[in-house]
Amino acid sequence: MRPKIITFICVIGYLSVVFTFPQVFSPQIKKLGVFVPAIYGILVAANFIACVGLWYFKQWGVQLYVISIFAKLLFYILSNQMGFGFYFNIILSFIFILILLRFYPKMNQNL
Amino acid sequence: MLWVLFKESLFFAWQSLNSNKLRSFLSLLGITIGIFAIILVFTIVDGLESNIRGSIQSLGNNVVYIQKWPWDFGPDYPWWKYINRPVPKYYELDELQKRCKSTEAIAYRMGKRRTLKYKSNSIQNAVVAGISHDFYKIKNFDLTSGRYFTQNETDAGYHLALIGASIADGLFPNEDPIGKEIKISGHKAVVIGVIKKEGESLLGISFDYQVITPFNFARYFLDPNSENADPIIYAKARPNVSNAEMMGELTGIMRAIRKLKPLGEPNFALNETSLISKGFDGLFDIIGTAGWIIGGFSILVGGFGIANIMFVSVRERTNLIGIQKSLGAKNFFILVQFLGESVMLSTIGGFFGLLITYIITALGKDVIDMDISLTSTNIILGFTISILIGIISGFIPAYSASQLDPVEAIRSN
Incomplete structure (x- = not known):
């Protein structure tokens, strides 16, 4: 049984994917380089897949979530997009990661 | 696997x-x-x-335009501040050429739409420009045939013209334009060159529909003191001289030429192509x-x-x-x-x-x-x-x- 807080994190994650996916082909991201939209898109897709993993209460979901969050932060730093959203993202993501780590041992280890 | x-x-x-x-x-x-x-x-x-x-690139990155009106694309353009400014004058070009050290070339241009005629062919609303000799150093254009003006021809105001590719096609569909005499608002001019076709431009900056003549000849049919002729002085920076550096010097010289008070508002605008971008x-x-x-x-x-x-x-x-x-x-x-x-x-x-x-x-x-x-x-x-x-x-x-x-x-x- 999935705890309600994980459901909440997943819903937030799905919503953030719906809103960040269009950014993949936004003029701002496109300006950064030919392959930048593809890289950013992979990060968004990884974030989404991680949320699916969390929804099914799988350990790989947490692992992928942590990797995708750090990769996304690295992307924002390298592309110099560190506005208010960036810091808000850091705080929210770290809170979520702490919650997820608390439930990590109880999660399913299989695919 | x-x-x-x-x-x-x-x-x-x-x-x-x-x-x-x-x-x-x-x-x-x-x-x-x-x-x-x-x-x-x-x-x-x-x-x-x-x-x-x-x-925009063809206008030149290191070229500054001395004009009456500043290029400003904002919603609140304060036109009332600029309306009484004088247009750039040809004598100011001479002064700038003498005094300015940071420029590679300075040129003058004015232009207006005029009717062109050759025998029974005519083109209405062709842009006819009057230029100073160094204009070719500022604007890049190639000639498909003929030659550019000599210094003597521009200074003396010979009745000569360079014509754009579309003008050549329109006036001379079946013959070579070089050496032929066209009429610009009734004034005869001999065609000495045809400018290479440039194609359409969204900004409308193309030599294809232009006729270029020496300034002293263009004065017969264009009024250099009129704003309608859109007089411009172009200044191109020397290599290794920044636009800002050149603009500083140009501002000082223009203020001196126009005898402006040290703290007074300038009555001219220095425009850069980066403003259009x-x-x-x-x-x-x-x-x-x-x-x-x-x-x-x-x-x-x-x-x-x-x-x-x-x-x-x-x-x-x-x-x-x-x-x-x-x-x-x-x-x-x-x-x-x-x-x-x-x-x-x-x-x-x-x-x-x-x-x-x-x-x-x-x-x-x-x-x-x-x-x-x-x-x-x-x-x-x-x-x-x-x-x-x-x-x-x-x-x-x-x-x-x-x-x-x-x-x-x-x-x-």
């Missing part, structure tokens, strides 16, 4: 798409329209941008964002369509999934199989979207006579979006299929 898995999953995916052709067609239509909408807008914006930037940046951002929003929603709808069809596909093949799992198929295999189907579906949709974009831009290029073509960047972007939408919309159905219990799956109808 991975290759075999990938090949098999693609085979299954292809079989599924092939067995439900209408359903596959309808579900990929959403992606096709989405990719078409967004890539078409990006292609048009890129084409317009490159055309306008090319035109900045003006257009905002416009391109708006068009790009509009296209992004329209295309983004189309793609989202297409993505939901694919997700829907994948859920139906999983439901239909639940028995088959059960049999595959009972025969030893791993969860990962089932996942890749359905994900492959979804990605294949959206990639095919994206391919058709790009194909339609390519066809439309190829047809449109001939109609609007402008270089608009599907770039490799936009092709990569189109395929990237297609693959991503395939992964995102197909992952949940694929994962739910991979998690099915084989016994329950076989039992289901």
Whole structure:
């Protein structure tokens, strides 16, 4: 049984994917380089897949979530997009990661 | 092993798409329209941008325009501040040439639309410009035939003219224009050169429809003191001299020439081409964002369509999934199989979207006579979006299929 807080994190994650996916082909991201939209898109897709993993209460979901969050932060730093959203993202993501780590041992280890 | 898995999953995916052709067609239509909408807008914006930037580039990055009116694209243009300013004068050019050290060349130009005649042929509203000799050092243009003015010819105001390619075609359809006498507002001028065709420009900056004459000859039919003649003094910076440095010196000299008080407002404007670029940046951002929003929603709808069809596909093949799992198929295999189907579906949709974009831009290029073509960047972007939408919309159905219990799956109808 999935705890309600994980459901909440997943819903937030799905919503953030719906809103960040269009950014993949936004003029701002496109300006950064030919392959930048593809890289950013992979990060968004990884974030989404991680949320699916969390929804099914799988350990790989947490692992992928942590990797995708750090990769996304690295992307924002390298592309110099560190506005208010960036810091808000850091705080929210770290809170979520702490919650997820608390439930990590109880999660399913299989695919 | 991975290759075999990938090949098999693609085979299954292809079989599924092939067995439900209408359903596959309808579900990929959403992606096709989405990719078409967004890539078409990006292609048009890129084409317009490159055309306008090319035109701006042809004005010269290191050239400063001394004019009456400043280039300002803001909503609140304070025209009342500038309306009483004098236009740049030809004698100011002489002073600037004598005093300015940071410039490689300084030139003067004025121009207005006039009627041209040669025998029974005539062209109305051709731009006729009167220039100082160093104009060729500022503006890059090549001649297909003939020559440029000599220093003596420009200084003395010989009745000579260089004509643009379209003017040459219009006045001299079947003969060589060099040496022929044309009439500019009734004043005779001998054609000594034809400027190479430049093509259409969105900014309307092209020598194709222009006639260039020496300033002292142009004074017969253009009034240099009139604002209608749009007099401009161009200053080109020396190599290794920045525009800012040159503008500092030009400001000082112009203030001295016009005898302005040290703290008084300048009554001239120094304009740079970067100002035009900045003006257009905002416009391109708006068009790009509009296209992004329209295309983004189309793609989202297409993505939901694919997700829907994948859920139906999983439901239909639940028995088959059960049999595959009972025969030893791993969860990962089932996942890749359905994900492959979804990605294949959206990639095919994206391919058709790009194909339609390519066809439309190829047809449109001939109609609007402008270089608009599907770039490799936009092709990569189109395929990237297609693959991503395939992964995102197909992952949940694929994962739910991979998690099915084989016994329950076989039992289901």
